[in-house]
Amino acid sequence: RFAARRTVAADTRAPEAVDVRIIAILGEQGGDDILPELYHRISAAKVRMPSLAERRDDIALLFTALVLQTCEDRGCPIPETGDLAHRLASRDWPGNVRELRNFAERICLGLEVDELDSIGTATLNERLDAYERRLIVEALMQTEGEVTRAAEDLGLPRKTFYNRLARLGIDPRALRER
Known part of the structure; x- marks a missing residue:
């Protein structure tokens, strides 16, 4: 929800817009370890780090x-x-x-x-x-x-x-x- 709407609701106040970047490190399996919906939302840019x-x-x-x-x-x-x-x-x-x-x-x-x-x-x-x-x-x-x-x-x-x-x-x- 957060990734789609880019808002955060603090307690009972109205949701506030946030501007964040998520950096995730995935193993060799790529997105196999996480939910497909989340993977597609955070996989805008991929950087391969050589071993x-x-x-x-x-x-x-x-x-x-x-x-x-x-x-x-x-x-x-x-x-x-x-x-x-x-x-x-x-x-x-x-x-x-x-x-x-x-x-x-x-x-x-x-x-x-x-x-x-x-x-x-x-x-x-x-x-x-x-x-x-x-x-x-x-x-x-x-x-x-x-x-x-x-x-x-x-x-x-x-x-x-x-x-x-x-x-x-x-x-x-x-x-x-x-």
């Missing part, structure tokens, strides 16, 4: 932007990702940008270390850093972000532990808030 698989050249730039945005939102230090952004183009992203955003968030929190090994060819140093990051993040999660206890659990002096946190870009505060 990430169709625009692999955009993945590195998009990933970098998502990492920066996530780190800013969460107050985390920006992690060192090396050439990871460029290696991501070789991966399929069935969940498209949403999946890439989730991956960027896990990278920022230091939780996606196994993925670093499976994308492209990771160097020995990248694999060692990923393994060390995973152990440190697990220790911090088990101690609810308490650095001293996590360092003790791993058998490291506190100063050494802090140095490794800085080198690996791990923020214990981000893990306390989880």
Whole structure:
């Protein structure tokens, strides 16, 4: 009714004219998921957004932007990702940008270390850093972000532990808030 008349009735007052645009995102089935009457009213203009698989050249730039945005939102230090952004183009992203955003968030929190090994060819140093990051993040999660206890659990002096946190870009505060 609203789409046909372009009016809205607020409580008992007379209907008021409104000027709105509706933007809807539909899956690959198009209008099969919604009522045909509604689909025909909102389908004035169609824009096809290619999947990430169709625009692999955009993945590195998009990933970098998502990492920066996530780190800013969460107050985390920006992690060192090396050439990871460029290696991501070789991966399929069935969940498209949403999946890439989730991956960027896990990278920022230091939780996606196994993925670093499976994308492209990771160097020995990248694999060692990923393994060390995973152990440190697990220790911090088990101690609810308490650095001293996590360092003790791993058998490291506190100063050494802090140095490794800085080198690996791990923020214990981000893990306390989880």
